[in-house]
Amino acid sequence: MGAVSATADERVAKVSVFRRLLMKPELGAVIGAILIFLFFSFLSPVFHSAAGIANWLDPASTIGIMAVAVAMLMIGGHFDLSAGVQIGSAGLIVGILTTHFHLFIWASIAVSLVVVLAIGAFNGYLVVRTGLPSFIITLATFLMLQGLNLGLTKLIINTVQVGGIREEPGYDSAKAVFASQFTLFGQEFQITILWWILWTALATWILMHTRFGNWTFATGGDRNASRNVGVPVKSTTIKLFMIVSAAAWFVGTTEALRLGSMQANAGFGRELIFIVAAVIGGCLLTGGYGSAIGAAIGALIFGMTSQGIVYAGWDSDWFKFFLGAMLLLAVLSNEYVRRRAATQKKG
Amino acid sequence: MTMAPETAIDAPVLELRNVSKYFGSVISLKDISTSVRAGEVTCILGDNGAGKSTLIKTLSGVYQPDEGEVLMDGQPITLDSPRAALDAGIATVFQDLAVVPLMSVWRNFFLGSEPTKGKGPFKRFDQATAKSIARKELKDMGIDIRDPDQAVGTLSGGERQSVAIARAVYFGARVLILDEPTSALGVKQAGVVLKYIVQARDRGLAVVFITHNPHHAFPVGDRFLILNRGHSMGDFAKNEITREELTAMMAGGAELEQLAHELSRDSADPQVREAGREFKDEAADLGIAD
Numbered sequence: 001m002g003a004v005s006a007t008a009d010e011r012v013a014k015v016s017v018f019r020r021l022l023m024k025p026e027l028g029a030v031i032g033a034i035l036i037f038l039f040f041s042f043l044s045p046v047f048h049s050a051a052g053i054a055n056w057l058d059p060a061s062t063i064g065i066m067a068v069a070v071a072m073l074m075i076g077g078h079f080d081l082s083a084g085v086q087i088g089s090a091g092l093i094v095g096i097l098t099t100h101f102h103l104f105i106w107a108s109i110a111v112s113l114v115v116v117l118a119i120g121a122f123n124g125y126l127v128v129r130t131g132l133p134s135f136i137i138t139l140a141t142f143l144m145l146q147g148l149n150l151g152l153t154k155l156i157i158n159t160v161q162v163g164g165i166r167e168e169p170g171y172d173s174a175k176a177v178f179a180s181q182f183t184l185f186g187q188e189f190q191i192t193i194l195w196w197i198l199w200t201a202l203a204t205w206i207l208m209h210t211r212f213g214n215w216t217f218a219t220g221g222d223r224n225a226s227r228n229v230g231v232p233v234k235s236t237t238i239k240l241f242m243i244v245s246a247a248a249w250f251v252g253t254t255e256a257l258r259l260g261s262m263q264a265n266a267g268f269g270r271e272l273i274f275i276v277a278a279v280i281g282g283c284l285l286t287g288g289y290g291s292a293i294g295a296a297i298g299a300l301i302f303g304m305t306s307q308g309i310v311y312a313g314w315d316s317d318w319f320k321f322f323l324g325a326m327l328l329l330a331v332l333s334n335e336y337v338r339r340r341a342a343t344q345k346k347g
Numbered sequence: 348m349t350m351a352p353e354t355a356i357d358a359p360v361l362e363l364r365n366v367s368k369y370f371g372s373v374i375s376l377k378d379i380s381t382s383v384r385a386g387e388v389t390c391i392l393g394d395n396g397a398g399k400s401t402l403i404k405t406l407s408g409v410y411q412p413d414e415g416e417v418l419m420d421g422q423p424i425t426l427d428s429p430r431a432a433l434d435a436g437i438a439t440v441f442q443d444l445a446v447v448p449l450m451s452v453w454r455n456f457f458l459g460s461e462p463t464k465g466k467g468p469f470k471r472f473d474q475a476t477a478k479s480i481a482r483k484e485l486k487d488m489g490i491d492i493r494d495p496d497q498a499v500g501t502l503s504g505g506e507r508q509s510v511a512i513a514r515a516v517y518f519g520a521r522v523l524i525l526d527e528p529t530s531a532l533g534v535k536q537a538g539v540v541l542k543y544i545v546q547a548r549d550r551g552l553a554v555v556f557i558t559h560n561p562h563h564a565f566p567v568g569d570r571f572l573i574l575n576r577g578h579s580m581g582d583f584a585k586n587e588i589t590r591e592e593l594t595a596m597m598a599g600g601a602e603l604e605q606l607a608h609e610l611s612r613d614s615a616d617p618q619v620r621e622a623g624r625e626f627k628d629e630a631a632d633l634g635i636a637d
Contacts, residue, residue, distance in 0.1 A: 072515045209472055210471050215458075218450060220455075221448065222447045225445040225446055226447065228441065228445035230460065331375050
């Protein structure tokens with residue numbers, strides 16, 4: 001074995017460090033994040049102060065937890081348009097069960113997890129069973145959940161806002177886990193930032209170092225080929241949808257606990273943000289390629305841009321333009337990398 | 348009487364007896380018999396629509412025969428799914444190769460059968476083992492992959508084919524079925540793949556090599572089954588047939604002769620007549636026309 005690995009093949013040496021870096025899916029996002037950080041730091045000194053950093057890391061963290069899960073699903077070759085509205089469902093279940101039915105808060109959180117995981121399993125099952133594009137299946141789930149969130153909330157509590165979660169027993173312990181702050185260098189940061197790092201590390205480990213991760217890349221890369229070599233394509237797909245749901249549960253619970261209340265229309269329209277963050281992070285829309293770290297950095301870019309524009313004193317309408325431009329750049333560079341990676345050698 | 352016991356021990360690894368397959372009123376395969384032994388290559392030849400694909404799918408468990416039987420080591424078996432065929436030691440390398448282009452060579456090599464280490468929630472893909480085995484196996488097959496970390500999509504057609512073959516060999520296949528492995532390749536690449544077929548054979552595998560090219564089949568084959576429109580045109584051992592006869596049977600000699608005549612006589616264009624003459628000469632060399 002030693003002889004094999006020690007043999008310095010002169011053709012291998014040609015692959016430079018630079019090209020190896022170029023093949024990393026998250027490279028573009030890292031460069032983008034550095035440039036955006038420098039850009040807004042230059043425009044406003046507050047941007048890179050401890051308070052400023054805490055401020056833009058907060059939105060980045062919740063978007064990041066979702067983007068990492070959505071990236072895993074995208075690598076597996078699917079979309080989940082119901083990801084945003086599931087956040088709302090998760091938060092509403094926690095809110096209504098504790099405030100209206102006076103279920104102990106941790107029990108409500110557990111019920112919320114079970115229900116949202118079931119939604120994910122439903123999405124995944126329909127996708128593998130029908131073979132229809134996940135885009136259309138989850139669009140249907142998205143619409144149905146949107147209706148259910150509003151309809152059921154009104155039916156049960158006669159209003160569209162669940163309030164008063166803070167007064168329920170057990171709130172403090174739940175808040176400590178999901179929605180507390182920690183102090184670093186004299187600055188308070190949201191604990192979701194730590195959770196975001198943990199989710200990213202876990203997702204990276206799963207993707208790169210487990211069989212399930214290998215199957216995720218394979219399922220997204222070529223479903224038929226994967227099936228032919230014995231990859232459990234169907235169960236992998238269903239589990240990926242459930243991972244997105246688990247992330248939605250986490251973020252939904254966090255938001256309900258942080259605010260002490262939940263709007264029945266919470267989460268609508270955020271699903272695209274997660275997909276954009278994953279794509280900026282290097283995920284291919286066609287599946288089979290991408291990284292969790294990339295998606296986390298994509299979310300960071302989101303957080304920095306949304307807050308940076310405020311610090312720079314610009315009209316916040318520019319945010320959308322920036323985002324669109326970044327998405328376009330990301331898609332173009334991803335496409336270039338994909339072509340480099342998948343081009344057949346001649347001869 | 349030394350022949351009888353020898354035959355019993357030396358039963359073919361895989362044998363088809365009078366296999367037929369119908370799709371509604373379409374006769375896809377009719378009364379096909381052939382066999383493949385360990386350390387031998389059986390070639391299945393036929394033009395498009397001859398029933399080659401149906402035959403492979405029957406051998407690899409995708410279809411079940413409507414009549415006749417499949418025997419493994421002399422015992423009848425039922426292959427009711429691709430997984431069952433795999434478990435019986437029948438590995439099929441389909442034309443699409445079942446590789447994922449964006450994934451690295453070593454990840455593809457172990458896809459679906461990844462080695463693991465660690466326990467419980469820390470069970471993980473043993474990448475170091477996977478990489479070193481993939482590199483060693485490819486090298487042992489005489490396959491020279493520069494870097495196992497490179498994406499399979501960047502390999503040439505012949506190299507991809509060789510990765511798929513090496514994978515089947517490593518995962519304990521006793522029968523290796525290759526579906527038109529040389530059809531999309533250039534001359535040099537096809538030669539490389541033929542070399543891997545010989546390698547697999549020398550390692551004691553029973554190889555079923557499907558092709559429509561008698562020039563690829565003849566040098567490596569020990570047995571030849573020729574299909575035409577779902578029927579067997581014959582099942583020959585190598586010493587029973589010559590390359591020319593094989594080519595003639597494959598092409599449907601009479602039709603080719605007719606074409607050669609038409610080209611050489613009926614055209615006013617001297618260039619076409621010339622091409623026709625050359626074609627006829629070549630056909631004569633192959634023993635198709637005179």
